[in-house]
Amino acid sequence: MPQYTAPLRDINFVLKEVLNSDKHFASLASREEVSEDLVDAILSEGAKFSENVLSPLNQIGDEQGCTWSESGVKTPEGFKEAYSQYAEGGWPSMTANPEFGGQGLPNSLGLVVSEMVGSACWSWGMYTGLSQSAARLLEVYANEALQQTYLPKMTDGTWGGTMCLTEPHCGSDLGLLRTKAEANADGSYKVSGTKIFISGGEHDMMENIIHLVLARVDGAPSGTKGISLFVVPKFLPDENGDVGERNSVHCGSIEHKMGIKAQATCVMNFDSAKGFLVGEENRGLNAMFHMMNSARLGTAVQGLAAGEASFQGALAYARERLQMRSLSGPKNPDGPADPLIVHADVRRMLLTQKAFAEGSRAFIYWVAQLVDTFYFSGDEEERRSAEELSELLTPIAKAFVTETGLESANYGMQVFGGHGFISEWGMEQIVRDLRISTLYEGTTGIQALDLLGRKVMGSGGKQLMVFTKLIHQFCKEQSDKPGMAPFVEKLAALNTEWGEVTGKIGEKAMNNADEVGAASVDYLMYSGYISLAYMWARMASIALDGDADDAFLKAKLQTAQFYYQRLLPRTESHKQAMLNGADSIMAMPEEIFAF
Amino acid sequence: MPQYTAPLRDINFVLKEVLNSDKHFASLASREEVSEDLVDAILSEGAKFSENVLSPLNQIGDEQGCTWSESGVKTPEGFKEAYSQYAEGGWPSMTANPEFGGQGLPNSLGLVVSEMVGSACWSWGMYTGLSQSAARLLEVYANEALQQTYLPKMTDGTWGGTMCLTEPHCGSDLGLLRTKAEANADGSYKVSGTKIFISGGEHDMMENIIHLVLARVDGAPSGTKGISLFVVPKFLPDENGDVGERNSVHCGSIEHKMGIKAQATCVMNFDSAKGFLVGEENRGLNAMFHMMNSARLGTAVQGLAAGEASFQGALAYARERLQMRSLSGPKNPDGPADPLIVHADVRRMLLTQKAFAEGSRAFIYWVAQLVDTFYFSGDEEERRSAEELSELLTPIAKAFVTETGLESANYGMQVFGGHGFISEWGMEQIVRDLRISTLYEGTTGIQALDLLGRKVMGSGGKQLMVFTKLIHQFCKEQSDKPGMAPFVEKLAALNTEWGEVTGKIGEKAMNNADEVGAASVDYLMYSGYISLAYMWARMASIALDGDADDAFLKAKLQTAQFYYQRLLPRTESHKQAMLNGADSIMAMPEEIFAF
Structure with a gap:
């Protein structure tokens, strides 16, 4: 298993020298101030947590996977403990709205942390990443009552969240969805239907799970114009806002998949579950698309994170492993053979990995700054141009960085020769875990059409x-x-x-x-x-x-x-x-x- | 799991119309005659066996994998029974020398069968494919006594064989190998050392396993010039040629790997095992390289076989699955959406799969004919030119067809969207199983240097x-x-x-x-x-x-x-x-x- 070391020198170079993050952070009128010391502390603590706590869980997570039973889903050994540490460290609240206990830091800074977390253990990072995305959506679209009920606990990480979109017969084509919602007399809804591919739909890492569910209200128009968004909590909050009655939403099974085995991909059954409308009826897709854009940039990070991890593993191996002599004469004449890194084609593969990882890092961090600017800049002109540009670049980042990341991860295996195929080395897991990235959050084909x-x-x-x-x-x-x-x-x-x-x-x-x-x-x-x-x-x-x-x-x-x-x-x-x-x-x- | 259907129309088109196989077979002076009826019978029986017996084992094999214990390696349910059926059907002897009970049919025809077997269940096919390769080597390089002892049982499939090259510290660089051989007084040798990545090194499908082992005789020159080849049987034949005393070669463990999990990839420990020299001392690499060329073409078949299987799965899904409307207007106006196959980008992926599979089939079958000609033509001029051309084309076939096969298999997953990542559908297994093909038998980089x-x-x-x-x-x-x-x-x-x-x-x-x-x-x-x-x-x-x-x-x-x-x-x-x-x-x- 390759030992992950956060590439802090490059991260700092991109943030501070290429993207002038100090100036950028200062331009975000409606966010908290960000000192350079704070940035440095976040990077160094994020690096330590990723390297020391998460990286050692990655292979264990793949081997053990998640376990389903009637009573719920058990995550691999150490996942829950790592999450407690993460929540105690205040990480879930980093980019959240201060009104609900958040630290109000820029999303572009949160994304840097998600890269480090993702290189170390992507499956683990998804539980918290998706929870934070769900909270961000509620910050923008939910009414105040819902916000007051859910956001404080989602912000401090006590509760998590999911996005429930896909159904067995509809993935990209959400207009076909059948999950339905029936109004109750008290203003709540009864939500019924089956959702599949729900990441973190059920697990044991957090006290409660707040599902954001797309469903069709009785009598709503067919197609995409009749879709509404609901909050459906696993446990209904009691009068004190604590975990109360169990709602009738259950995980029917988890999928067996190629990779990200430590991430519970759930079939979720909603059986007249109590739900609460977010925003207006029939306007659910708007809110969801809003969230999807940041989820897409978050998925681009997977290509970068895996590419970086694979590069680190391949580079270490190429410097150690002795095999054949350089075509231009021995480079390690006292040894039995030269290290792999002297061979031109091995260098070509390593440099391809390096060029994609570092190029993608700069690209993604830049797009994340544009998104910051769109949301939080005080300058209307700047906001509009940042919006246009970030909308153009998001599908490119999502599809290009994951596709090239996959190429890179395959090169990482290739540098290892036959050993790349052996699980013990961890290089093939990187490929398997990453393979989902060109499929979920809109396939490469969907991004390209967008x-x-x-x-x-x-x-x-x-x-x-x-x-x-x-x-x-x-x-x-x-x-x-x-x-x-x-x-x-x-x-x-x-x-x-x-x-x-x-x-x-x-x-x-x-x-x-x-x-x-x-x-x-x-x-x-x-x-x-x-x-x-x-x-x-x-x-x-x-x-x-x-x-x-x-x-x-x-x-x-x-x-x-x-x-x-x-x-x-x-x-x-x-x-x-x-x-x-x-x-x-x-x-x-x-x-x-x-x- | 996609149901495999042998593409007999295309196989016949390539063999008979593109490559004039009747004329080609007739030109092979030193092989048995091949009638068109016989070809048709072989294709149709090979197709049936692959479709009905092997294809259903593919997913089971992946799920169960092989199991190691002190007493040996257990293959997945049904593997052994399928092999008995295969051996009873006379398949192992198809291309073997009639002198030892073989049918003397052209290798290019055997390769067509290996494509069908390989599309249905590559892991299974490796046990018999490698055994036949080992027998082919003994037919050319072993002395008559060894041939008489081992070839009849290897030809009828009672006994299998392996190639033992790789050691922990040497893969591509065989000059570094350390396994040693010490001459006994009776002309045999004591072989000691550890070999890794030995496909089919231990299993329960055949009565005996004949290892072909590269080792260094005491006092031999260092590097590639001091390597000799030995036959080291699992069981030493007794005076009647039947299975006798257990030799001291044992499987220490099997690898956990990304794919081909039903294929036992073994660590083999030789502990003063009794071995017999094949050919001359210090000339072992020549014999092994000879065999490697056919193994490389055999590995090219893996890219073709997997690409074909993935294409079949993706095509069936693209015709059934309804999702979105065509950009140029509804094509299935009465249904809730159009089938995937109307979408241009899905077509691009399917056609890429089709173009690579059919193009590679024609290419590989042609190279196989050239190899036939080199070995068995009566015309010296034709033989030389076929040798030159097949030597040039073998590394291209091996690396290009496996690399593009991998692209194709990934497209097969991609057509399925998120479902492609789910094991149940079988599309991700095709990618995992195929991934080894650009690594073993010489990586893509090694082929390219060659x-x-x-x-x-x-x-x-x-x-x-x-x-x-x-x-x-x-x-x-x-x-x-x-x-x-x-x-x-x-x-x-x-x-x-x-x-x-x-x-x-x-x-x-x-x-x-x-x-x-x-x-x-x-x-x-x-x-x-x-x-x-x-x-x-x-x-x-x-x-x-x-x-x-x-x-x-x-x-x-x-x-x-x-x-x-x-x-x-x-x-x-x-x-x-x-x-x-x-x-x-x-x-x-x-x-x-x-x-």
């Missing part, structure tokens, strides 16, 4: 131009800076091409709507490579400003070069494939796909 | 030219054929480019040997896409000759178009990446990869 169909085409290209203008501006500013030419030239050319490619697809799509779907995933990956190229150019520029002898900055610059020379050329294949259009995809009649 | 370093550069480009000339000839012949232009133009251009790219890398490599390693995997993938383009053009040409109303041929042509338009553009990125050279890969000092 990006190209809804955001780019839906805005007539305007939402894309917010970003391409920014890149254009950056390239102009940097064009004369010594050392930046190889980055700026390539990036500027791709940035122009991005607009042209988008225009061509738009034209085709006027005649055939399937052109959008046919191009979508190639378009998303193409956009992802350019987005990371922008982040790598920004990082390279800052590295060039620093001490030329600083090994960290030197590695940063070399990784940027590697990214531009060995990974960025992938845009070319995606471009050609999508410009070749939909015909070869749509032509085949369904019935002749196989014989 | 291709670019040993074969292409090692022959000064000549070995590549055998293939590019063939493609050139094909393009010339086909250039005027109606309908072939889009294929031939692209293929001819890429074929020329292939030579140019090779030349450029060769030039760079003269100054820096690491350029070979740095380019190798991109070069292999690039070569793989062109190789499959050649196969797809051959198939398109034959489809164009057939009945235009034949739906199978129509689908074949449309898949060829899809391959050329949506997958073949990937050559461009591989080309750019490898031509950007080794500098950005080799520059970073080892100690600054991470902080």
Whole structure:
């Protein structure tokens, strides 16, 4: 099992040097002040907790998994204790609203902690991450009575939460959902139906679980326009706000799955369970989509977190394991063979992991800052532009970072040779745990349609131009800076091409709507490579400003070069494939796909 | 769990129409005659056995895995019974030498059966596949006494076999191996050491297990020049050739791994076990490499077999599962939603699976014919050219088909959305089982070095030219054929480019040997896409000759178009990446990869 060490030097570099977090935090008018000391304390304590408490649980969690019985779900050894420690440390309240006991810190800072937690033990982190997402939703959409009832205990971590969307016959297509809600005389509702794939739907880590459930009120319109959102607690709060009567929502079973085995993925049966409407009737999807955006960015973190963990494991092995001689002559002449890291192809894999992890870190942290700005900046203009940009970039971050994270995690196994396939080493668990990330919270295909169909085409290209203008501006500013030419030239050319490619697809799509779907995933990956190229150019520029002898900055610059020379050329294949259009995809009649 | 149906129409198309198997079989002077009736009987019986006996064992095998105890390894329920049926059916002897009871049928026909067996249950197929490989090696390298002792029972399937190469400290680098052999007075040897990752090293399916073990005779040179090959049976044959005394070779444990859990991956301890030299002392690697080539082609089959199984599962689901409406208007207006298969991106994934499976099938079957020709043709000239070509193509087939098979298997999961992650559906097992294929029998990196370093550069480009000339000839012949232009133009251009790219890398490599390693995997993938383009053009040409109303041929042509338009553009990125050279890969000092 690879020992996780939080990459604090890089985290600090991205936050403070690339993204000027001090200035950013100061711009968030409606959040608490954030001193640099506080940031440092959070990072260092978060690192310690992840390294020392969570990382050792990761393999145990995979081996033991969760256990279902009539009386509930048991999480693996140590999970509950780690959570108590986490809650005592005040972590669940970090980004919560001070009105309900929160610390009011920026979400972008919470996301950094979630990266460290996620690298150490993703399955564990999901219990608390989803609970915090549920609380965030109630902070925005619930009425005051509901907020006063639920938020204090969700904020201090005593109670957890879930999102209940999927049903057996509907995943991406929520319009089909059948769970129903019937109004009671007292203003509450009776909620009945079956939800599946409910992460943390039942477990023993928290005192109560507050389910946010999408359901259809009797007589509501069909499709997505008739969906409402309800709070359905596992235990109904008593008159003191403590755990009271057991509600009739139960976990029917948990799924056997490829990975994240320590995370209870539950079938939840609602049998006239008592529920409370959040917001207005038939407006449930709006609230849920709001939450989904942050859940999507949170899922992007999974690609980063796993990629980082896999890189650390592979790097350590590549430096230790002796096998074969370098093609350019022995590098460890006194040993029986050279370490793996001398071999060019092993380096290619490690550098790919490094370039994706560090590039994705900068990208995700930046998008998280944009989301902060949208929610909490005092400047209306800044807010709007941050909203547009973060909406454009969220599907890219979610799908691109998880897809490339999966590539990276597979390289991590590959560096280990046959040992990568053996569970003991922990490298294959990283792949299995990460594999869900391109599926849940909207598959890669769904993100790609959101990006190209809804955001780019839906805005007539305007939402894309917010970003391409920014890149254009950056390239102009940097064009004369010594050392930046190889980055700026390539990036500027791709940035122009991005607009042209988008225009061509738009034209085709006027005649055939399937052109959008046919191009979508190639378009998303193409956009992802350019987005990371922008982040790598920004990082390279800052590295060039620093001490030329600083090994960290030197590695940063070399990784940027590697990214531009060995990974960025992938845009070319995606471009050609999508410009070749939909015909070869749509032509085949369904019935002749196989014989 | 997807129900496997052997794709007999496509198998027949490839064998008979694309590869003219009747003519090919007739050309194998030193093999038994093969009538078309016999081929049909083998295909149809192999299909039935795979579909009805093996396919139902696949999920059980994954759930139960193998169980180790002091007394041996127990395989999952039904494995042993299926093997008895297989052996009674005469399958183990299919391609074996008639001198020892074999049917003397061409290996290329055996490989077709191994595809069907492999799609149905790869873990099961490994027990018999590796046993047959071991027997093939003894047919060529062992002396007559050893052959008479072991081959009759290995041929009829009573006894199995293994290859014991890897040790804890050496995988790819066999020169480091430490297992030693000491000569006894009677001409036998005492073999001592520990071998790991021994597939089928211990199990309960066969009466005896004949280990082929690499070891170093006392006083032998160090490195690869001092390695000898031994037969070390689990039970020493008694004077009647039956199972006698237990030899001191034991399975110390079995590995817990990501997949192929029903296949016992064993740690084997040899404790002065009695062994018998195969061939000459210190020449063990030659024999083993000979066997490895066929094992590599056999591993390529895993990519094909799993890709096919995953495609079948995904296609069935995509036709049934209703979710969302088509972007170009409802296709199932009376239902609550459209089937997944109407969505362009789902089609893109399915067609990618189909294009890789069918293209790889044609490619692998063709390489297998070349190997037949090399071994069994009466024409010396043909034999030499088949040898050169099959040696060039084997690493491409092994690495490209397993890598793209893995992409395909991941698409199979992706089509299922979240359900793809759930074990019950069987789609994630396909990914886990297949993941080993890019690692064992030489990782993708090792195959790539073999291709670019040993074969292409090692022959000064000549070995590549055998293939590019063939493609050139094909393009010339086909250039005027109606309908072939889009294929031939692209293929001819890429074929020329292939030579140019090779030349450029060769030039760079003269100054820096690491350029070979740095380019190798991109070069292999690039070569793989062109190789499959050649196969797809051959198939398109034959489809164009057939009945235009034949739906199978129509689908074949449309898949060829899809391959050329949506997958073949990937050559461009591989080309750019490898031509950007080794500098950005080799520059970073080892100690600054991470902080």
